Structure formats: structure tokens, C-alpha cells
Amino acid sequence: MEAAIAIPAWRANLTTIGALMARAKNELIRVPGAAIPGVLAPTIFFLGLNGVFGALTQLRGFETGAYESFIVPVSMLQGAGFTGAAAGVNLARDIEQGWLDRLLVSPAPRWVLLAGTVLAASARSLIPATFVFAIALALGAGWPGIDGLIVTFFMVAAMAAVAACWGSFLALRFKSQSAAPLMQAGMMALILTTTAYAPLALLQGWLQDIARVNPVTQVVEAARQGFVGSVTWAETWPGLLALAGLLAVLGTLALREMRRTGR
């Protein structure tokens, strides 16, 4: 009788994460229409906000004369927020249809199951971000430089992971797709109560106060820097720190719910 070859745990975990990401990719290929709202919504917001609020750059205190340059990183982050929330909705659907129950009885650790969902959302967020970025360039947004582009796309991917943790937490908590508006509204509020529409000094008092303490403001500023000026470490590290903090908090909440599920 042949002895079974033991696979190292780390390798098995990586394989499982890869399989879950491949499943998310297959979903995208088999139902391309499902990705359209995630791409369309930030694009519409970008075009709409640019057309409607473009004149705001005439106000004193704006860092750039081109509103499309100012708003494009926000729309890219919004795309990440929508994608992450969609990952939560998909997880809720998996719960409703019993698919998660089957995963839970597998020997894969709970954090691996969560990581598959979160990393898939991260990768998927690059699609709307690229689309919005291309549209913005066509409309005359400034080229952020290679370093600016790398920082922006990193921020987008990490923000999608944050949003996926939030969506997964709610999906595991409520076990229903009915929680979808909460997933989307939560991310929308988090991303837009920042310096999304105007620089800090031009925001109304209450929004200024919220934007100062909202960690996503640092993410928006870090993602925006290449579009409105040059990339510096001083503007980048607060964004990285904010993302690490958000991932730690929301990741812990999601993981706690994942561990409680089925027990």
C-alpha cells in the first residue's frame, strides 16, 4: 500500500486560495455582464461629477485646474469599493445557496477561505480602475507618471481588499443578499467623506472634521498625488498606514464571523 504524500500546509493553503480566485475569475468569464455594473458605476460617477462639478476648480485653493485629474483617483477607488462590496454580495449568495457550507467542511482553514474572496476582489478591482483611468486620460486627465500609477493602482487593489473584508463581514453576519445596500452604502460613505470632491480647506466644517479623522482621506490623497503633482514618500506612507489599519480591523471582524459561521 502506497503512503500518501504529505503536502505542506502552506502549499495547500496557497492552492486553495488560488482555486477560490480562479472560481471568481471563471464567474467573470462566464457571466461577463455581472462585471458591467462594477465598471459602469464608477465611470458614470467620474463622467457625471466631472461634467457637473468641473467648474469647482475655479475656486481658490484647488491644487489643479483640471477636475478630471482631481476626481479620477476617487472614481478608481469607488470602483474598488463597488468591487469589494460585490464580493460580499457573492459570498452572501454562496451562503444562501449552501456553497459556503461545503467549503466549511473542507480541511481548509477559515482564514484561507476569506483570503480567497478578498484577494479575488483585489485582482478584480483592477478592471474598473483601468477602464476609468483610460477614459480619464482620453478626456485630458494628467499622466501621473509610472510611480504615480503604481501607487494609485496599489491603493485601489488594497482598498478593494478593505471593501471585500467589510462586505464579507456583513455577508457572514446577516447571511443574506439583502445586506447588499449596507455593503455598498458603507463603502460609498467611507470613500466620499474624504477630500473626494474638493481639497480639505474647501470642505464644509462638518465634512472637514470627518475627512480629517477618516483614514480613507490619506488613501485618496496618496492615490491622487501623481495626478495633481509629484509622488513623495511623505504623501504615500500615511495612505499605506491607513490601509494597513483598515485591513487589520475589518479583516479581524470578517475572520471572526467566518470562524463563528457553522459553529
Add this chain to the structure above:
Amino acid sequence: MSALATNVRVVRALGMRSIRQTFRRPQLIAPIIVFPTILLAIQTGGAAGAVELPGFPPVQSFLQFMLAGAMMQSLMLAGNSGGIALAVDIEMGFTDRLFSAPIPRFAIVLGRLAGTAALGLFGALWFLAIGLIFGAEIESGVAGALLAIALVTAAAMAVGGIGAAIALRTGSASVVQGLFPLVLVVLFISSAFFPQELMIEPAKTIAKYNPLSFIAEGVREPMISGINAADTLYAVLAILGIIALGLILSARALRHRLRVG
């Protein structure tokens, strides 16, 4: 009982059903209230400096200006939600049961639209309350507030007619739900959120002819300056135009649905 009285009872019963259905499902009411409220707060706080731009109409605050935009967004989403609910009824076979009942076909659509109008009314009251709580004044007083509420309610019903037509034609809730981004597009290329003169091309030119701009101005004027007969007339004409379009499309879609089953 006369035929008219019977029809009124049917419309009322179906209208009450659609209102109850909406308020029982948070996923239907949330987009109508939560999203426009979040956007109203963020846009008001984020673009408050816009009132200092040359050419911006004299207003007490940007919130006062934006209330009409939030109401427009809410009524558009109410129309969309009404369409989704009708499509769900079709998918679940409820509409087929109504078709086989001895009631006129138009009562089925009108019942749903009554529910949509109620949602529009709720949205108008909600945003008026938000505005008043946060210090926005209604320049033309109670009469202006009532006019704005009436226009928003009627416009919700009108937009709901188009949502109902699409639901009847496709019979698919996901297709009607997929129109959500389109709702935002149509709204962004109107003067709902910003004065048309200050918008950037091509949005500026499109907004000039967008019927939603006329409705937005009709709702906004009583709030920021006073009741203006011309603006009110244009708003009413725009609503009537959308109602006519909704009726034609709904009648065609209804015929199609009865033909294909």
C-alpha cells in the same frame, strides 16, 4: 357597484400592496432614501464652495440648492424600484393571476404606479424634512413646499410608468435593476445637481434639453426664490411628456406580454 368604483378599489388595493411590499423590504427602500441622503450630505459638504462661483444663482446655502437634486434622484430610483417590484411579480406569476382576474389591465399597472407615487411622496417629505432640520429655508413657504411635493410625486409616477413598461416588456427584475446606472447618467446630464450654465460641455448642452432639468427647476425654484409660473408650467409639461411616453410604452409592453404569456 359601478365599474368605476370597482376599478378604484382594485387600484387602491394593488397600490396599498405595493406600498406595503416596499416598506417591508429594506433593499427596495434603501436605494430611494439611503443613497440620495448620503450623496446629498457629501455633495453639500464637498462642493459647498460652488455657491461662490460667478454665475451661481443666489441661494441661502448649497444645501437649499441641492434639495431638488436629492428629490430628483430619489424619485428616479423610486420609479426604478417600482419597475423591479413589478418584474418580480411577473417572475413569480402574481401578474399572471391578476391577468386572469376580471379586472381591467390598466388597473394592474396603475396600482403599481400608485405605490411608486407614494414612494415619491415619501422621498419628497424626507428631503424636505432633512433640509428644514439642517437649516435650509423654503423661500416660497408652505405653498412652495406643497408645489415641490406635488411635482416630485407626479414625476415619480411618470418615471415609474417607464419602469413598468420595461418590466412588462422584459419580465426580468435583473434587467430593470440593471437600469440603475442609466438612472444616474440621465440625472447627471440634467441640471439636478448644478446650474446648467456652470456645467461643462457636452453635459451643459444635453442638460438644456433634458426633461429632467425642467422638472428639477420646477421643484427647485419654489425653494430658492419663489413660485415661478413659467418654471412650474415647463415642469408640468415635462412630467406629462414622460407620462405619455410611459403610457404608450406600457400599453405596447402589456400587449406583448399578453401575446407571449
